[in-house]
Amino acid sequence: MTPAAAERDADQAAAAEARRAAAVLAIDPAGLGGAVLRGPAGPARAQWLQGLEAACGAPLRKLPASVDDATLLGGLDLVGTLAAGRPVARPGLLAEADGGLLCVPMAERLPPGLAARLAAVLDTGEVPDPAGGPPRPARLAIVACDEGLDEDERLPAALAERLALHLRLPARGLPAPPSPPDVAAARARWPAVVPDEGLLPALCSAAARLGIDSLRVPWLALRVARASAALDGRPVAGPEDAAWAARWVLAPRARVRPAEPPPADPPPEATPDAPPPAEPPPAQDAAAPPPADRAAGPAAQDEAPPPGLPETLPEQVLEAALSALPPGQLLALAAGAAGRAPASRGRHGAEAASARRGRPVGARRGRPRDGERLDLLATLRAAAPWQTLRRRERGREGLQWRLDDLHRRRHRERRETTTIFAVDASGSAALHRLGEAKGAVELLLADCYVRRDRVALLAFRGSTAELLLPPTRSLPRARRCLAALPGGGGTPLAAGLDAARALALPLLRRGVSPTLVLLTDGRANVARDGSPGREAGQRDALAAARALRADGLAALLIDTSPRPQPTARELADAMGARYLALPHADARALSQAVGASLG
Known part of the structure; x- marks a missing residue:
């Protein structure tokens, strides 16, 4: 088979799977909660939504980008209240969508508070009446369109957990809409469909081995399996239906790759002194009752597989989930990366x-x-x-x-964010870590477009501090400034802190969120007036640090000394800053530490 033919077959299989997923969701929309569609907007998503709307036989409403509580939950009907002279309530969008579908575009940007309100409606199926009357019914399904480009741009977990299906629509080709008559017939059969006896334990076992710690997930997978059986006209949901549930419900939520089962212990080798094997017990009559010591107790019942069910069903469900994972995600699960929180690649202001x-x-x-x-x-x-x-x-x-x-x-x-780097370019710091500090600042500047930050750079050495780079996103300009940054001379730490404060306060007044990253060993030896002296320099530095703390400026102090210095710790405490000691680190380690601390 040629690569083009293989790619065409894969697209057709993905389109058929998307069509089946829409039909399954239309059978039990309120019970399944809805679906998460991961990927950019396009014709495939539009046709999938149209097919789902036709199969459900209910209108598909869209959640506005900026929706307030009155529009969402209901409020006062102004015209009716003025006409009647008494409070008249009007239903909100959720109550109007009762029995239907609600589409949430750009769901990765959904505020946590709004996601919590939608999750509460999915749990209760009703919306409180703002006028104090009985709650209004709101049994609906939510289709969250997740258009995030990065792994850290995700739908809030409170809502994503309650939406059963997590899908990626085919990149090429349009999924055919499900047949409304077939969906209506399956919906009539669905209440009578029962799961096979070992289906729920198999789903729970697969969920646990994939690192899924929510009890709601295997329950949703069971409902998906029942709807799949009803779609095919089967009265009992079996392994083929569990495989669909594993692909749509378990696989997208996987956090770890399951470990291989340990090999069975080999049978013990016979030794010359070993007693001969015992004679097998005599055959008993089929009608005779079993001996008391071999009666079927709870332990024996737990070990025996369910009747009529293959012993490998948990493994089949697990293999179906793993087969639905993309190769890159499978490698990440094997390395244990999916179980950790994604790295922060962008940071908004408060x-x-x-x-x-x-x-x-x-x-x-x-x-x-x-x-x-x-x-x-x-x-x-x-x-x-x-x-x-x-x-x-x-x-x-x-x-x-x-x-x-x-x-x-x-x-x-x-607020827009600006990270101010104040680099100690004095003799002691230049001797130790100025090269690593330059490299760390350059790496962070290179990532500023992704982090959505502006970056400023100032250096202090000799008797003064100098602003080398005003707040900017220009990487070439920043590199030129870093290359020209000299080292040597005294440590006017107070002057550096004063210069950072003078740069941060106007940003605060303009509504920008500044953050100070101070790279120093904390050993000041130049006072504010430029006169040399370790005692006066340290005293002035602590006074400048307290002024920064009084202004409420967020700060991080990186101790760049080969050994952590108590002076740097004391300075961080006076600033109210986080303290990070990196006695053995290169430029990339410094960059990663700063990014994690600021994220």
Whole structure:
């Protein structure tokens, strides 16, 4: 078979698998919770969603990018409240999607709070009434479209755990939509489908060997197996259905590669002095009861395989899960990398309240101030329930409002981040670790585009500190500055800290999140006024460090001395900084340590 033909066959198999997954989800959408579609948007995803919507026979609603709680969970119907003169609630998006599907685009960017609300609705199947009435039903399935490019861009775990199917749609070719009549017939058969006796233990065993510690996962896999059997018209879910569940439910959640079973011990060798083997017991009549010592007890029942089920079913389920893993992920599992948290490759600034910019996060009662805007709809919702009473009190028509009805908009925006590297280029540091420090800073600068940071570089030596690189993402410029960085002279540590503070404070006022990375051995010998002296230099350095701590500047101190110095530890404590001693490390180790500390 030619490579082109093999690739075509693989695409057809992937499209057929995607079609079957849509049919299985349409059979039991609320019970399975939904699906995670990993990959970029495209025609394949659009056609898969259209086919799922047609098979479910229910509308597919899309979650807006910026959705507030009133839109999601329900709120006050402003028009109805003004007309009736009493609070009238309106259902939210989740209640309106009852019995249907909810599509979440760019799910990897879903805020944890919103993911927790969706997870709670999947657990309970209902949404509380904002007017205090009985809860509204909201039994639905969620299709989370995960478009993250990196492994660390993932759907929040609270929601991903509750969505049974984790799929990657074919890169080429369009999956055919499932047949709605076939899905409807399978949905009618599904309640009567039962799992084979050993199916659930096999799924639990495979999940445990793959490092999956959630009890919900094998339960979802069991529901997938039952839906698969109903789709094929089988009354009992068997090994072939467990294989589909392993591919869609267990394999994407694998954390470790299962260890090979230990080899069986060889039988003991016979020795000349060994007694002869015992005579076999006489055959008993089939109608005779078994002896008391051979009666089937609990231990014997546990060891015996379930009747009518192959002994290798747990191994079959495990092999089906491993066959669905991409080769790269299989190697990562073998190395144990999947069980660890992914390395931080990007870092956003902290979220902060903003008057006008950023993501809307609702409204707050009070007068707008400091550039804030009035939230007109929230103000009207607060005033609407009291209109009948206020008109009666004031004796006039029209909208009656009070100052305590006013609501102001609330926004939160992510701050840009800037990492300020302050490098000790004095004689002692240059003698020891200046080369490694230069290499570490260059490696971090090379990664600044991925980290979404701006980077600044200043150096202190002799009697002053100098800003070599203002905040930038320009790698060539940074390399030129690093290459020209000289070494030698005294250690004006206080001047270096003052220069870092002077650079960080304007960034803070502009809404940027600065972080200071100080590379030094902590042994100052130049005072703030430029005069030499170890005692005065150390005293001024501690005073400058306390000023940084008072400003709330996040900091990391890397002790670049060959042996950890108590002066560097004392300086880190005065700054309120994390302390990292690297007595034996090269440039790459320094870069990795800084990246882990800042991430």
